[in-house]
Amino acid sequence: MTINDRFAPEAGTAPPALGPAELPVWPQYDDGERTALIRALEQGQWWRAGGSEVTSFEREFAAYNGAPYALAVNSGTDALELALRVHGIGPGDEVIVPAFTFISTSLAVQNTGAVPVPADVDPGHQCLTAETARKAATERTRAILPVHMAGHVTDMAALREVADEYGAVVIQDAAHAQGATRDGVLVGADPSIACYSFQNGKLMTAGEGGALTFPDRESYDHAYLLHAVGRPPEDTSYQHVTGGMNARMNEFSGAVLRTQLGRLAGQTVTRGERAALLDELLAPVEGLRTQTRDPRITVNPHYMYLLTLDADRFDRQARDRLVELLKERGVPACVNFPPVYRTAGFWAGATESVTADELGARCPEAELIGGRGLWLHHRILLAEPETVRRVAAVVAAAVDEAGR
Numbered sequence: 001m002t003i004n005d006r007f008a009p010e011a012g013t014a015p016p017a018l019g020p021a022e023l024p025v026w027p028q029y030d031d032g033e034r035t036a037l038i039r040a041l042e043q044g045q046w047w048r049a050g051g052s053e054v055t056s057f058e059r060e061f062a063a064y065n066g067a068p069y070a071l072a073v074n075s076g077t078d079a080l081e082l083a084l085r086v087h088g089i090g091p092g093d094e095v096i097v098p099a100f101t102f103i104s105t106s107l108a109v110q111n112t113g114a115v116p117v118p119a120d121v122d123p124g125h126q127c128l129t130a131e132t133a134r135k136a137a138t139e140r141t142r143a144i145l146p147v148h149m150a151g152h153v154t155d156m157a158a159l160r161e162v163a164d165e166y167g168a169v170v171i172q173d174a175a176h177a178q179g180a181t182r183d184g185v186l187v188g189a190d191p192s193i194a195c196y197s198f199q200n201g202k203l204m205t206a207g208e209g210g211a212l213t214f215p216d217r218e219s220y221d222h223a224y225l226l227h228a229v230g231r232p233p234e235d236t237s238y239q240h241v242t243g244g245m246n247a248r249m250n251e252f253s254g255a256v257l258r259t260q261l262g263r264l265a266g267q268t269v270t271r272g273e274r275a276a277l278l279d280e281l282l283a284p285v286e287g288l289r290t291q292t293r294d295p296r297i298t299v300n301p302h303y304m305y306l307l308t309l310d311a312d313r314f315d316r317q318a319r320d321r322l323v324e325l326l327k328e329r330g331v332p333a334c335v336n337f338p339p340v341y342r343t344a345g346f347w348a349g350a351t352e353s354v355t356a357d358e359l360g361a362r363c364p365e366a367e368l369i370g371g372r373g374l375w376l377h378h379r380i381l382l383a384e385p386e387t388v389r390r391v392a393a394v395v396a397a398a399v400d401e402a403g404r
Protein backbone atom coordinates (compact mmCIF):
# COMPACT_ATOMS: atom_id res chain seq x y z
CA MET A 1 0.00 0.00 0.00
CA THR A 2 1.44 3.37 -0.99
CA ILE A 3 0.55 6.63 0.70
CA ASN A 4 -1.52 7.48 -2.36
CA ASP A 5 -3.76 4.45 -1.71
CA ARG A 6 -5.17 6.09 1.38
CA PHE A 7 -7.40 8.05 -1.00
CA ALA A 8 -8.74 4.75 -2.42
CA PRO A 9 -9.29 2.56 0.60
CA GLU A 10 -10.45 -0.49 -1.33
CA ALA A 11 -7.30 -1.62 -3.08
CA GLY A 12 -7.56 -1.13 -6.83
CA THR A 13 -10.67 1.06 -6.64
CA ALA A 14 -10.15 4.32 -8.46
CA PRO A 15 -11.90 7.31 -6.86
CA PRO A 16 -14.96 8.32 -8.90
CA ALA A 17 -14.49 10.83 -11.70
CA LEU A 18 -16.13 14.23 -11.37
CA GLY A 19 -19.22 14.79 -13.48
CA PRO A 20 -19.40 17.77 -15.86
CA ALA A 21 -21.78 19.70 -13.57
CA GLU A 22 -19.88 19.14 -10.33
CA LEU A 23 -17.39 22.00 -10.59
CA PRO A 24 -18.29 25.68 -10.84
CA VAL A 25 -18.17 27.03 -14.40
CA TRP A 26 -15.80 29.74 -15.60
CA PRO A 27 -16.34 32.51 -16.47
CA GLN A 28 -19.20 33.31 -14.11
CA TYR A 29 -21.98 35.81 -14.70
CA ASP A 30 -25.42 36.71 -13.47
CA ASP A 31 -27.93 39.53 -13.79
CA GLY A 32 -25.14 41.94 -12.82
CA GLU A 33 -23.34 41.42 -16.15
CA ARG A 34 -26.66 41.35 -18.02
CA THR A 35 -27.64 44.73 -16.59
CA ALA A 36 -24.17 46.15 -17.19
CA LEU A 37 -24.17 45.13 -20.84
CA ILE A 38 -27.59 46.70 -21.44
CA ARG A 39 -26.45 49.85 -19.63
CA ALA A 40 -23.44 50.14 -21.98
CA LEU A 41 -25.59 49.34 -25.01
CA GLU A 42 -28.11 52.02 -24.22
CA GLN A 43 -25.50 54.72 -23.69
CA GLY A 44 -25.59 54.97 -27.47
CA GLN A 45 -21.79 55.40 -27.68
CA TRP A 46 -19.76 52.25 -27.35
CA TRP A 47 -16.20 53.57 -27.11
CA ARG A 48 -14.70 55.19 -24.05
CA ALA A 49 -14.84 58.74 -25.40
CA GLY A 50 -18.63 58.54 -25.52
CA GLY A 51 -19.39 56.69 -22.30
CA SER A 52 -18.62 56.38 -18.61
CA GLU A 53 -18.14 52.61 -18.06
CA VAL A 54 -14.42 52.36 -18.83
CA THR A 55 -13.64 55.49 -16.84
CA SER A 56 -15.67 54.27 -13.86
CA PHE A 57 -14.04 50.85 -14.07
CA GLU A 58 -10.57 52.44 -14.05
CA ARG A 59 -11.40 54.36 -10.89
CA GLU A 60 -12.80 51.28 -9.16
CA PHE A 61 -9.94 49.01 -10.28
CA ALA A 62 -7.27 51.51 -9.17
CA ALA A 63 -8.86 51.69 -5.71
CA TYR A 64 -9.13 47.88 -5.45
CA ASN A 65 -5.40 47.54 -6.14
CA GLY A 66 -4.25 50.44 -3.97
CA ALA A 67 -3.06 52.58 -6.90
CA PRO A 68 -3.71 56.26 -7.58
CA TYR A 69 -4.33 55.71 -11.34
CA ALA A 70 -5.42 52.89 -13.64
CA LEU A 71 -5.78 52.65 -17.42
CA ALA A 72 -7.96 49.95 -19.00
CA VAL A 73 -6.69 48.47 -22.28
CA ASN A 74 -7.67 45.67 -24.63
CA SER A 75 -5.26 42.95 -23.43
CA GLY A 76 -2.65 42.09 -20.86
CA THR A 77 -0.07 41.76 -23.63
CA ASP A 78 -0.71 45.35 -24.73
CA ALA A 79 -0.63 46.49 -21.09
CA LEU A 80 2.92 45.10 -20.77
CA GLU A 81 4.03 46.69 -24.04
CA LEU A 82 2.63 50.07 -22.95
CA ALA A 83 4.41 49.89 -19.59
CA LEU A 84 7.70 49.22 -21.36
CA ARG A 85 7.08 52.08 -23.81
CA VAL A 86 6.25 54.48 -20.97
CA HIS A 87 9.77 53.78 -19.70
CA GLY A 88 11.18 54.40 -23.19
CA ILE A 89 12.35 50.82 -23.63
CA GLY A 90 13.13 49.74 -27.21
CA PRO A 91 15.82 48.42 -29.55
CA GLY A 92 19.22 47.90 -27.90
CA ASP A 93 17.73 47.49 -24.43
CA GLU A 94 17.49 44.31 -22.37
CA VAL A 95 14.65 43.37 -20.06
CA ILE A 96 14.96 40.51 -17.56
CA VAL A 97 11.92 38.22 -17.61
CA PRO A 98 11.22 34.93 -15.83
CA ALA A 99 11.94 31.91 -18.05
CA PHE A 100 8.80 30.30 -16.61
CA THR A 101 5.82 32.44 -17.65
CA PHE A 102 3.13 32.77 -20.29
CA ILE A 103 4.73 33.96 -23.53
CA SER A 104 3.28 37.51 -23.34
CA THR A 105 5.87 38.55 -20.75
CA SER A 106 8.73 38.09 -23.21
CA LEU A 107 6.65 38.81 -26.32
CA ALA A 108 5.73 42.30 -25.06
CA VAL A 109 9.45 43.05 -24.66
CA GLN A 110 10.12 41.88 -28.21
CA ASN A 111 7.18 43.93 -29.51
CA THR A 112 9.09 47.05 -28.40
CA GLY A 113 12.23 45.87 -30.24
CA ALA A 114 14.06 45.16 -26.97
CA VAL A 115 15.65 41.83 -25.99
CA PRO A 116 14.03 39.70 -23.29
CA VAL A 117 16.66 38.01 -21.10
CA PRO A 118 15.16 34.94 -19.41
CA ALA A 119 16.22 34.31 -15.81
CA ASP A 120 15.42 31.29 -13.68
CA VAL A 121 12.68 31.11 -11.07
CA ASP A 122 12.65 29.87 -7.50
CA PRO A 123 11.83 26.15 -7.15
CA GLY A 124 9.34 26.85 -4.37
CA HIS A 125 7.27 29.90 -5.27
CA GLN A 126 8.28 29.80 -8.97
CA CYS A 127 8.83 33.58 -9.32
CA LEU A 128 12.00 35.50 -10.23
CA THR A 129 14.40 36.13 -7.35
CA ALA A 130 17.02 38.83 -6.77
CA GLU A 131 19.71 36.16 -7.20
CA THR A 132 18.50 34.92 -10.58
CA ALA A 133 17.82 38.47 -11.80
CA ARG A 134 21.29 39.63 -10.78
CA LYS A 135 22.89 36.78 -12.74
CA ALA A 136 21.02 37.88 -15.86
CA ALA A 137 21.78 41.62 -15.48
CA THR A 138 24.16 43.44 -17.84
CA GLU A 139 24.97 47.08 -18.54
CA ARG A 140 22.15 47.00 -21.14
CA THR A 141 19.48 45.97 -18.60
CA ARG A 142 16.75 48.64 -18.59
CA ALA A 143 14.00 46.80 -16.73
CA ILE A 144 13.20 43.74 -14.63
CA LEU A 145 9.75 42.30 -15.35
CA PRO A 146 8.71 39.81 -12.66
CA VAL A 147 5.50 37.77 -12.86
CA HIS A 148 3.48 37.25 -9.69
CA MET A 149 3.14 33.60 -10.55
CA ALA A 150 -0.34 32.22 -9.91
CA GLY A 151 -1.00 35.09 -7.47
CA HIS A 152 2.19 34.84 -5.38
CA VAL A 153 3.59 38.40 -5.21
CA THR A 154 7.31 38.55 -6.03
CA ASP A 155 9.75 40.15 -3.57
CA MET A 156 9.63 43.60 -5.15
CA ALA A 157 12.00 45.26 -2.67
CA ALA A 158 14.73 42.72 -3.42
CA LEU A 159 14.28 43.10 -7.19
CA ARG A 160 14.27 46.88 -6.91
CA GLU A 161 17.67 46.73 -5.23
CA VAL A 162 19.08 44.84 -8.21
CA ALA A 163 17.34 47.20 -10.65
CA ASP A 164 18.79 50.23 -8.83
CA GLU A 165 22.31 48.84 -9.14
CA TYR A 166 21.88 48.79 -12.90
CA GLY A 167 19.87 52.01 -13.29
CA ALA A 168 16.89 49.90 -14.42
CA VAL A 169 13.19 50.01 -13.50
CA VAL A 170 10.87 47.26 -12.28
CA ILE A 171 7.56 46.56 -14.04
CA GLN A 172 5.09 44.05 -12.61
CA ASP A 173 3.32 41.40 -14.66
CA ALA A 174 0.31 41.11 -12.37
CA ALA A 175 -1.84 39.17 -14.87
CA HIS A 176 -2.48 36.60 -12.09
CA ALA A 177 -2.54 38.99 -9.17
CA GLN A 178 -5.52 41.38 -9.08
CA GLY A 179 -5.85 42.48 -5.46
CA ALA A 180 -2.81 40.50 -4.26
CA THR A 181 -0.73 41.75 -1.33
CA ARG A 182 2.70 41.09 0.11
CA ASP A 183 3.32 42.18 3.71
CA GLY A 184 -0.08 43.84 3.46
CA VAL A 185 0.92 46.01 0.46
CA LEU A 186 -1.31 45.80 -2.63
CA VAL A 187 0.40 45.29 -6.00
CA GLY A 188 -0.90 48.66 -7.17
CA ALA A 189 0.64 50.41 -4.16
CA ASP A 190 4.17 49.41 -5.19
CA PRO A 191 6.11 52.33 -6.72
CA SER A 192 6.12 50.63 -10.15
CA ILE A 193 3.67 50.13 -13.02
CA ALA A 194 1.66 46.89 -12.73
CA CYS A 195 0.00 45.14 -15.68
CA TYR A 196 -3.14 42.99 -15.46
CA SER A 197 -5.07 40.70 -17.80
CA PHE A 198 -8.82 40.10 -18.13
CA GLN A 199 -8.58 37.33 -20.72
CA ASN A 200 -11.26 34.63 -20.47
CA GLY A 201 -9.43 32.39 -17.98
CA LYS A 202 -8.19 35.14 -15.67
CA LEU A 203 -9.65 35.87 -12.23
CA MET A 204 -11.95 38.57 -13.59
CA THR A 205 -12.76 38.73 -17.27
CA ALA A 206 -14.52 40.34 -20.19
CA GLY A 207 -13.28 37.62 -22.57
CA GLU A 208 -10.30 39.83 -23.42
CA GLY A 209 -8.94 42.93 -21.73
CA GLY A 210 -6.15 44.33 -19.62
CA ALA A 211 -5.19 47.23 -17.39
CA LEU A 212 -2.22 49.06 -15.92
CA THR A 213 -1.93 50.77 -12.57
CA PHE A 214 0.50 53.65 -12.06
CA PRO A 215 2.22 55.14 -9.03
CA ASP A 216 2.13 58.65 -10.50
CA ARG A 217 0.14 60.93 -12.77
CA GLU A 218 2.95 61.46 -15.25
CA SER A 219 3.28 57.81 -16.27
CA TYR A 220 -0.52 57.46 -16.43
CA ASP A 221 -0.78 60.49 -18.76
CA HIS A 222 2.01 59.13 -20.97
CA ALA A 223 0.38 55.68 -21.17
CA TYR A 224 -2.99 57.28 -21.97
CA LEU A 225 -1.53 59.03 -25.02
CA LEU A 226 0.32 55.89 -26.16
CA HIS A 227 -2.80 53.72 -25.88
CA ALA A 228 -4.99 56.15 -27.85
CA VAL A 229 -2.92 56.80 -30.99
CA GLY A 230 -1.34 59.78 -29.29
CA ARG A 231 -4.62 61.65 -28.63
CA PRO A 232 -5.25 63.43 -25.32
CA PRO A 233 -8.50 62.45 -23.51
CA GLU A 234 -10.74 65.30 -24.71
CA ASP A 235 -9.22 65.70 -28.16
CA THR A 236 -11.66 66.43 -31.00
CA SER A 237 -9.21 67.95 -33.49
CA TYR A 238 -6.79 65.11 -34.31
CA GLN A 239 -3.95 66.15 -32.09
CA HIS A 240 -1.58 63.22 -32.17
CA VAL A 241 0.93 64.47 -29.63
CA THR A 242 2.87 61.19 -29.48
CA GLY A 243 3.05 58.01 -31.53
CA GLY A 244 1.35 54.97 -30.09
CA MET A 245 -1.18 52.25 -30.70
CA ASN A 246 -4.93 51.82 -30.34
CA ALA A 247 -5.28 49.69 -27.20
CA ARG A 248 -8.48 51.32 -25.91
CA MET A 249 -11.00 49.22 -24.03
CA ASN A 250 -14.61 49.38 -25.27
CA GLU A 251 -17.58 50.26 -23.06
CA PHE A 252 -19.10 46.74 -23.02
CA SER A 253 -15.91 45.29 -21.55
CA GLY A 254 -15.66 48.11 -19.04
CA ALA A 255 -19.26 47.53 -17.91
CA VAL A 256 -18.77 43.75 -17.52
CA LEU A 257 -15.50 44.22 -15.64
CA ARG A 258 -17.13 46.54 -13.09
CA THR A 259 -19.46 43.69 -12.18
CA GLN A 260 -16.68 41.10 -12.26
CA LEU A 261 -14.60 43.26 -9.92
CA GLY A 262 -17.46 43.25 -7.45
CA ARG A 263 -17.20 39.47 -7.18
CA LEU A 264 -13.42 39.25 -6.83
CA ALA A 265 -12.90 39.87 -3.12
CA GLY A 266 -15.38 37.19 -2.06
CA GLN A 267 -14.03 34.67 -4.55
CA THR A 268 -10.47 35.41 -3.40
CA VAL A 269 -11.43 34.43 0.16
CA THR A 270 -13.07 31.20 -1.01
CA ARG A 271 -10.13 30.27 -3.25
CA GLY A 272 -7.71 30.95 -0.38
CA GLU A 273 -9.57 28.53 1.89
CA ARG A 274 -9.85 25.84 -0.77
CA ALA A 275 -6.19 26.19 -1.81
CA ALA A 276 -5.14 25.66 1.82
CA LEU A 277 -7.32 22.54 1.94
CA LEU A 278 -5.90 21.22 -1.33
CA ASP A 279 -2.33 21.91 -0.13
CA GLU A 280 -3.04 19.84 2.95
CA LEU A 281 -4.70 16.98 1.05
CA LEU A 282 -1.95 16.76 -1.57
CA ALA A 283 1.00 17.11 0.82
CA PRO A 284 1.29 13.34 1.44
CA VAL A 285 1.19 12.41 -2.26
CA GLU A 286 4.58 10.95 -3.08
CA GLY A 287 6.43 12.47 -6.00
CA LEU A 288 4.24 15.59 -6.16
CA ARG A 289 4.92 19.09 -4.87
CA THR A 290 2.73 22.18 -4.79
CA GLN A 291 3.76 25.84 -5.07
CA THR A 292 5.13 26.90 -1.69
CA ARG A 293 3.14 29.35 0.43
CA ASP A 294 5.06 32.21 2.01
CA PRO A 295 3.48 33.84 5.08
CA ARG A 296 4.58 37.23 3.71
CA ILE A 297 2.01 36.77 0.93
CA THR A 298 -0.92 38.25 2.84
CA VAL A 299 -3.45 38.00 0.01
CA ASN A 300 -3.03 35.44 -2.76
CA PRO A 301 -5.96 35.52 -5.21
CA HIS A 302 -4.92 32.05 -6.53
CA TYR A 303 -4.87 31.94 -10.28
CA MET A 304 -3.42 28.57 -11.36
CA TYR A 305 -3.02 25.80 -8.78
CA LEU A 306 0.53 24.67 -9.63
CA LEU A 307 1.84 21.11 -9.26
CA THR A 308 5.28 19.70 -10.06
CA LEU A 309 6.18 16.03 -10.39
CA ASP A 310 9.44 14.72 -8.98
CA ALA A 311 11.91 14.39 -11.87
CA ASP A 312 13.56 11.34 -10.29
CA ARG A 313 10.36 9.37 -10.58
CA PHE A 314 8.46 10.89 -13.49
CA ASP A 315 9.46 11.79 -17.03
CA ARG A 316 7.77 14.32 -19.29
CA GLN A 317 5.53 11.61 -20.82
CA ALA A 318 4.27 10.71 -17.34
CA ARG A 319 3.39 14.36 -16.81
CA ASP A 320 1.51 14.46 -20.11
CA ARG A 321 -0.27 11.22 -19.17
CA LEU A 322 -1.24 12.68 -15.81
CA VAL A 323 -2.83 15.72 -17.45
CA GLU A 324 -4.80 13.45 -19.80
CA LEU A 325 -5.94 11.23 -16.92
CA LEU A 326 -7.11 14.24 -14.95
CA LYS A 327 -9.06 15.66 -17.86
CA GLU A 328 -10.69 12.26 -18.50
CA ARG A 329 -11.75 12.20 -14.87
CA GLY A 330 -13.34 15.62 -14.87
CA VAL A 331 -10.49 17.60 -13.29
CA PRO A 332 -9.58 20.61 -15.49
CA ALA A 333 -5.78 20.46 -15.84
CA CYS A 334 -3.15 21.71 -18.28
CA VAL A 335 0.57 21.24 -18.83
CA ASN A 336 2.75 24.08 -17.53
CA PHE A 337 4.09 26.90 -19.69
CA PRO A 338 7.27 25.75 -21.44
CA PRO A 339 10.30 27.96 -20.74
CA VAL A 340 9.73 30.97 -23.06
CA TYR A 341 12.88 30.16 -25.08
CA ARG A 342 11.51 26.66 -25.90
CA THR A 343 8.91 28.22 -28.24
CA ALA A 344 9.42 29.21 -31.90
CA GLY A 345 7.74 32.54 -31.16
CA PHE A 346 10.54 33.57 -28.82
CA TRP A 347 13.11 33.19 -31.58
CA ALA A 348 10.99 35.24 -34.00
CA GLY A 349 11.81 38.41 -32.01
CA ALA A 350 15.05 40.05 -30.91
CA THR A 351 17.13 37.74 -28.67
CA GLU A 352 20.61 37.46 -27.25
CA SER A 353 23.01 35.50 -29.47
CA VAL A 354 22.59 32.24 -27.58
CA THR A 355 20.88 28.89 -28.19
CA ALA A 356 17.84 27.50 -26.41
CA ASP A 357 20.05 24.89 -24.76
CA GLU A 358 22.41 27.57 -23.44
CA LEU A 359 19.44 29.37 -21.94
CA GLY A 360 18.20 26.02 -20.60
CA ALA A 361 21.50 25.54 -18.79
CA ARG A 362 20.98 28.95 -17.13
CA CYS A 363 17.42 28.13 -16.10
CA PRO A 364 17.33 24.57 -14.67
CA GLU A 365 14.23 25.17 -12.57
CA ALA A 366 12.19 26.56 -15.48
CA GLU A 367 13.28 23.51 -17.48
CA LEU A 368 12.08 21.22 -14.72
CA ILE A 369 8.71 22.82 -14.07
CA GLY A 370 8.13 23.32 -17.79
CA GLY A 371 8.56 19.60 -18.38
CA ARG A 372 7.21 18.13 -15.13
CA GLY A 373 4.71 20.76 -14.09
CA LEU A 374 0.98 21.13 -14.57
CA TRP A 375 -1.79 23.30 -13.22
CA LEU A 376 -5.36 22.89 -12.13
CA HIS A 377 -7.99 25.47 -13.11
CA HIS A 378 -8.91 27.94 -10.36
CA ARG A 379 -12.62 27.10 -10.71
CA ILE A 380 -11.82 24.01 -8.62
CA LEU A 381 -11.01 26.44 -5.80
CA LEU A 382 -14.56 27.80 -5.87
CA ALA A 383 -16.09 24.34 -5.27
CA GLU A 384 -17.45 23.08 -1.94
CA PRO A 385 -14.84 21.50 0.38
CA GLU A 386 -16.33 18.06 -0.24
CA THR A 387 -15.76 18.44 -3.98
CA VAL A 388 -12.20 19.65 -3.38
CA ARG A 389 -11.61 16.44 -1.39
CA ARG A 390 -12.81 14.41 -4.35
CA VAL A 391 -10.50 16.34 -6.69
CA ALA A 392 -7.57 15.58 -4.37
CA ALA A 393 -8.47 11.87 -4.40
CA VAL A 394 -8.60 11.83 -8.20
CA VAL A 395 -5.24 13.67 -8.42
CA ALA A 396 -3.54 11.31 -5.94
CA ALA A 397 -4.74 8.19 -7.75
CA ALA A 398 -3.83 9.61 -11.17
CA VAL A 399 -0.29 10.53 -10.02
CA ASP A 400 0.16 6.95 -8.92
CA GLU A 401 -1.13 5.63 -12.20
CA ALA A 402 0.85 8.05 -14.41
CA GLY A 403 4.07 6.94 -12.74
CA ARG A 404 3.59 3.24 -13.45
Ligand SMILES: *Cc1c(COP(=O)(O)O)cnc(C)c1O
Pocket: 074, 075, 076, 077, 078, 101, 102, 104, 105, 147, 173, 175, 176, 196, 197, 198, 199, 208, 209, 210
Ligand atom coordinates in the same frame (compact mmCIF):
# COMPACT_ATOMS: atom_id res chain seq x y z
C1 LIG B 1 -2.58 35.98 -19.45
C2 LIG B 1 -1.21 36.50 -19.25
C3 LIG B 1 -0.71 37.64 -19.92
C4 LIG B 1 -1.37 38.29 -21.11
O1 LIG B 1 -2.64 38.54 -21.06
P1 LIG B 1 -3.61 38.68 -22.34
O2 LIG B 1 -4.70 39.49 -21.76
O3 LIG B 1 -4.02 37.30 -22.71
O4 LIG B 1 -2.88 39.39 -23.43
C5 LIG B 1 0.52 38.14 -19.56
N1 LIG B 1 1.27 37.55 -18.63
C6 LIG B 1 0.85 36.45 -17.98
C7 LIG B 1 1.74 35.86 -16.94
C8 LIG B 1 -0.38 35.86 -18.29
O5 LIG B 1 -0.76 34.74 -17.68
